[in-house]
Amino acid sequence: xxxxxxxxxxxxxxxxxxxxxxxxxxxxxxxxxxxxxxxxxxxxxxxxxxxxxxxxxxxxxxx
Numbered sequence: 001x002x003x004x005x006x007x008x009x010x011x012x013x014x015x016x017x018x019x020x021x022x023x024x025x026x027x028x029x030x031x032x033x034x035x036x037x038x039x040x041x042x043x044x045x046x047x048x049x050x051x052x053x054x055x056x057x058x059x060x061x062x063x
Contacts, residue, residue: 008051012058015044019060038063 002010018041025034041061048055 008048008053011044011048011051012053015041015048015055016058018044022061 018037022034022037022041025031025037041063045055045059
């Protein structure tokens with residue numbers, strides 16, 4: 001069973017991965033893909049904020 005630190009790491013890894021996909025989708029002008037990824041981005045960002053994770057240095061999207 002994962003502990004809190006393992007869960008936070010997994011969420012941070014997902015957050016970083018989704019941001020990379022968002023950057024690619026924006027570059028390719030894939031607006032529908034970007035919008036779907038943004039939904040996931042905002043959900044994970046909210047969870048990380050509640051968990052007290054400082055996103056200042058890892059949030060590349062800044063939306």
